[in-house]
Amino acid sequence: MELSSNKIKEYTKRLMLSKMRILCNNGFYGLLLMHMKYGLDAECGTAYTDGKVIRFDPKFLDELNDDELDFIMMHEILHVALQHCFRGRELEKELYNIACDIVVNSNILLSNNMDTRTITLRSDGEAMHLAPNGKEGYEYTAEEVYNMLQKNLGMNNAKLQSNGKTKNTTNIIDNHTKWQQIEKNEELEELWISRLDEVSKTIEIRDSIINRETMPAFAQRRLKELKNAQTDWREILIDFLQEEVVDYSFMPPDRRFDDCPFFLPDFNDKDIKPENILFMIDTSASMKDDMVTAAYSEVKGAIEQFNGKLIGMLGFFDAVVIEPVPFENEEEFEMIKAIGGGGTNFQIIFNYVKEYMTDNLPVSIIILTDGYAPFPKESEAMGIPVIWLLNNEKVNPSWGKVARIKCLEDN
Structure with missing residues (x-):
């Protein structure tokens, strides 16, 4: 025409x-x-x-x-x-x-x-x-x-x-x-x-x-609302969870989350729940609001992707650890509010686990941070798998799995 x-x-x-x-x-x-x-x-x-x-x-x-x-x-x-x-x-x-x-x-x-x-x-x-x-x-x-x-x-x-x-x-x-x-x-x-x-x-x-x-x-x-999760957890968390949950497929589960590439396995056994995952969000002064929001997004995205089957704890840290709060669903997660604003110390996370969680150690520890602090020795994790979820490309931890997300300020 x-x-x-x-x-x-x-x-x-x-x-x-x-x-x-x-x-x-x-x-x-x-x-x-x-x-x-x-x-x-x-x-x-x-x-x-x-x-x-x-x-x-x-x-x-x-x-x-x-x-x-x-x-x-x-x-x-x-x-x-x-x-x-x-x-x-x-x-x-x-x-x-x-x-x-x-x-x-x-x-x-x-x-x-x-x-x-x-x-x-x-x-x-x-x-x-x-x-x-x-x-x-x-x-x-x-x-x-x-x-x-x-x-x-x-x-x-x-x-x-x-x-x-x-x-x-x-x-x-x-x-x-x-x-x-x-x-x-x-x-x-x-x-x-x-x-x-x-x-x-x-x-x-x-x-x-x-x-x-x-x-x-x-x-x-x-x-x-929280921004949508960015991390492809399919390749990351499955290594940590496969000993706990063995019956799964890699078909993407139904998701409300508009808009995200956050795929986790779709569990066929309706009675199995991934449990006892410790999420720790860095709320030190170097973590701006957008960064903390992005970190929240990843945890919320994990809950969504497991269709309510994921059970864990969410805590915050700067120079001290704020006691992790357990959650079993999205509603309980959303009631947990961020606290912090000081310096950053990763060692205190593992000290806290040793002191208060030895009777029921986390299946994995996921630390959401900018990474601007000295990293402890790998032995401090006591064999617990650790993911460093970083909001930049500059920091490279010497151990543990590493994933990265972008914040709005980086666009």
Whole structure:
């Protein structure tokens, strides 16, 4: 399809005006859209994004009025902000696409005071926004909605969307096929985490000036929630746990965690729980808030990946050890608060284990730290496997297993 220069100018103007409207009416989305490039693709049928460019089929663009165009623009950028297009490759494609759209549309609806006209296309009716349980999709991640949809596979399709106003309950208003073609790009994923953080800070400053809260609910949650775990524990922890748990497969288990490469074995024996893992988080003065948050993320990710089967203890240390607190599920873990702020001493961890835990030694010790302190001798670990989970590339422990994560400040 060959377009005249005048037609291209017309499309360019429409997209620019749409960005301006969204910037005025929904500033958070508008600022995110400023990071995107835009293009035309006569083969895509509707619209799509690959995390870098939002493209429209010219025919589809012609069919949209201004309100509908604004909805599609917000729809696409929210797929990027929530990183839907970067994940879900191991999930059933159609169900994952539906789940992503339910979450996105519901968040847009919430940002527009639950006015369903703002998520309605004349050609398709009101867009999907309810989870299979009848609650709004903004309450869940795409993976949570996906799991609900899987459980409802045997139900009539009409039950997937209970409002009864959508012409086609499994209608996808944009094209997600390009997502499968996106190569793994950690830099791009981290870039969007950084952009989301920057835009959130900008909106927070503006809100404080106008004395009004305009931050979208999904952004508030994403900033308050822990970042997703980054570590590939499949290759790390299995060496420590295989003597305790022998019946497992390496199929990725179901995960709520949006967005992370944190794979652990999927245990087939439902009665077996990996137990007695000691997590110690460095809360010394050199560990900034983002670093401690990233460390928390890894522990929470471990709990999620073991589907509630992981039982352990979480403690903190700087120059002294804060007594580790046992946890058996995510709720108990989230009640444990960080304490610290002094210097760093790794030796005290092993001293504590010797003094207080000899009757029930940990299966493994995982130390989440920046590593800026003298490392004790390996013999101090008393044969207990140790993982040093570091937030930089500079420190290289002389013993134990080493894994590394990135913090937001490193992006």
